Structure formats: structure tokens, C-alpha cells
Amino acid sequence: MLLQTVRYLLLATFLGPILVTSDGIESYENYYNEIHVDDEQAEAKTRNALTSPLQRWPGNKVYYRISTDYSEQEVANVRTAMSSFGEHTCVQFEEIEGSPPAGRRYVSFKKSPNMCGTRVGYQPLSFGPHEVLLNERCLTMPAVIQHESLHLLGLFHEQSRPDRDEYVKIDYDNIPRKYWSQFMAMDQTTTFNVPYDYESVMHYSKNAFAKDPSKPTIRALIDGKAVEREMGQVRGPSEGDWTKIRLMYKC
Ligand SMILES: [Zn+2]
Structure with a gap:
């Protein structure tokens, strides 16, 4: 697929400096950056993901399918991330193995060798599934899976x-x-x-x-x-993030 045709928010994950904690155990400082490809920017400038009802998932229900090349742990992390939406909002993610109900779009979790990303908001005029690409590192972090899911529900950064x-x-x-x-x-x-x-x-x-x-x-x-202060985190959605989804989807 040509890069120009990939309209994703790309989330490139970088390994931060290795920190040695006081008890001598190594841990990693994680941070992530995102790169928008050019046509995504052009589209985003003319689009209003948060206020257009056409870019919300109909019926507050999102069907999703997990690629068969995900490991058991990766599948578990996706399911954990998806179930959190049902606990905090009125948006329900429901896993499917075959086809979704007739006429319904669905999310397809796929593996990528390098990038993590998805499109912002429901895409009523697109064909095929709404893809979420995750590399193996992103798949270790449910908060990153939640971050991508907040994008597909309609939130920008x-x-x-x-x-x-x-x-x-x-x-x-x-x-x-x-x-x-x-x-x-x-x-x-x-x-x-x-x-x-x-x-x-x-x-x-x-x-x-x-x-x-x-x-x-x-x-x-x-x-x-x-x-200067800390910003962002990879622990999971904040109360403000959940609140915006509840307001957007009229919970
Ligand atoms: Zn993002």
C-alpha cells in the first residue's frame, strides 16, 4: 500500500532512556509520539470529528475483530482495553469472529511491524473494516490500545x-x-x-x-x-477522557 494512501495517525513508539531504580532493577521510561501523514492532516483540517453525529459509531456499539496472529496475551490486552469502555461509558465494544451484522462496520485489530495508529472517528463513507494497527510494543500497553480506541471513537489529541x-x-x-x-x-x-x-x-x-x-x-x-510539568501518561484514560466520550455519545 502506498504511504500516501494510508490515512492513519501513526503512533511511533520510541524506547526512552533506561532508568535504574533505587533497588537496582532496570525499568524503562516509555513515551510515545505520533506522526500524521500528509493527507491525514489535510483531512483533519476540514473535518470536525467531535461535533458531527455522522462520525459517531451508530447505536453506541462497536463490533471488533482481533487478527488471528495476535498472541494470547495480546488478545487479552485488547479485550481488557475494550471492556473498560463498557465500564466507564455507554459505548459497548463487542467482539466478533465472523462477519458483523448486515450493514454494520467493524473495527479490525491488526498487527503492524512498525507503527500503531487508526483513523479519527466513524468513517461512514469508507469501505471495509476500520483498521487499528498495533505493533508488538503497543500491544503490551492496554493504555495505548485505549488511546487508539479513543481516536476511533472521535477524539483528537x-x-x-x-x-x-x-x-x-x-x-x-x-x-x-x-x-x-x-x-x-x-x-x-x-x-x-x-x-x-x-x-x-x-x-x-x-x-x-x-x-x-x-x-x-x-x-x-x-x-x-x-x-515545565509532566503531561500525558500511559496508565489509561483520565476521568476527562471518559467524560468526553460520555458527552459525545450522549450517555
Ligand atoms: Zn494518538
């Missing part, structure tokens, strides 16, 4: 909110010019009046796409001053 300039300052000097577009605000989306959430699982980390990772690319604006 938190720091793309139309009001984000009141809450964050982007340090473009520390970002290669080719990635500046990753930091654009989506003016046509809505916040549903949910407060800006630095803890959103949809928020970039503070040094996403940094030329110099020891310095931030995103700082919080506190009383008009740009302040």
Missing part, C-alpha cells in the same frame, strides 16, 4: 484542542520544522466544556518530538507563565 493556547505553550525552537504540523490546534473541534486535562491519555508527553529531549516541547501555562 488533547493538545490539539481549539483552546489549547490558554493552557500550553509550544516551544517550536526545540521541534524540527517537519513536525510543526503535529502541534496544530484543531479549530473546528469542540471541548464539550470539559476542563483542559494535562493527564489525558490523549496528551503528548512534555518532550514529544524534541530535538533535545532534555528540554520540553510543550510547557504548561500557569498564571500566564510557561512552566
